[in-house]
Amino acid sequence: MPALTPRTLDTAEICRRMIERNAAIIRVQKERMALPKLIRIVEATLSLARRQGFHATSLRELAAEAGMSMGGLYAYFDSKNSLLRMMVTEVSSTIVEFLTDAPEDVAADPHRHLDWLIRTHIDVTDRMHAWFAFSYMEARFFAQEERDIALDGELATEKIFASVLQDGVDKGCFHIDDVGLTAALLKPLLQDWYVKHGKYRRRGISAQKYADVVIELFHRAIVRKDGSA
Secondary structure: OOOOOHHHOOHHHHHHHHHHHOOOOOOOOOHHHHHHHHHHHHHHHHHHHHHHOHHHOOHHHHHHHHOOOHHHHHOOOOOHHHHHHHHHHHHHHHHHHHHOOOOHHHHOOHHHHHHHHHHHHHHHHHHOHHHHHHHHHHHHHOOHHHHHHHHHHHHHHHHHHHHHHHHHHHOOOEOOOOHHHHHHHHHHHHHHHHHOHHHHHHOOOOHHHHHHHHHHHHHHHHEOOOOOO
16 A cells, blocks of 8 residues: 655545555446545545434434435445445544654654654644544544544554653653653644634644744743753
8 A cells, every 4th residue: 555645644645545555345346436435435424424414314314314325336336335434444544654654864863753653643633634533523422443443543653752752761851750641641732723724724723833822932941950961
């Protein structure tokens, strides 16, 4: 499966990866035929989720929103949970894929690595805002399997941040008493960008500005002040 880049991080490319990842479920074999309709299904799902919640949406409503028949939908998934699982998997896998792809020179410096992780997380979730907001807002209605996928993705990102924080502690750059808890406390700050996206947009705050503030906040809290780094 080709790696995603910021240039290819759009609905079409994510849906293309959904087709590759779910070849055993999606019955339409030719990508040129499957991709346009899957894009319609995903966009309809995200639109209905914003308006009324995916949990409250019937497959008949989804078919009407996507301009497809019920039989057409079933060529791509066999239930709402199946579609949900496919979408949540892309959300979780995409953020982990990006966060584990830091350049070598960045990864060698805990300060730069932490800043890069924060900016990358905010940039990816900004570009995929509708997907991440969907996953977050619908999580309480997920079946157990889908909840596990979402939770595993969240824990995986925390683990990535915790690893960099621990590297900073080991190298004398950061002063942190509880690395795991600190990484867990950073996660809600990152989530707030897409959960309360409208609030920040109304204030004229860009993704870059938000990242700047989160980075400054964490630097003030954890960077050693004694010059020992």
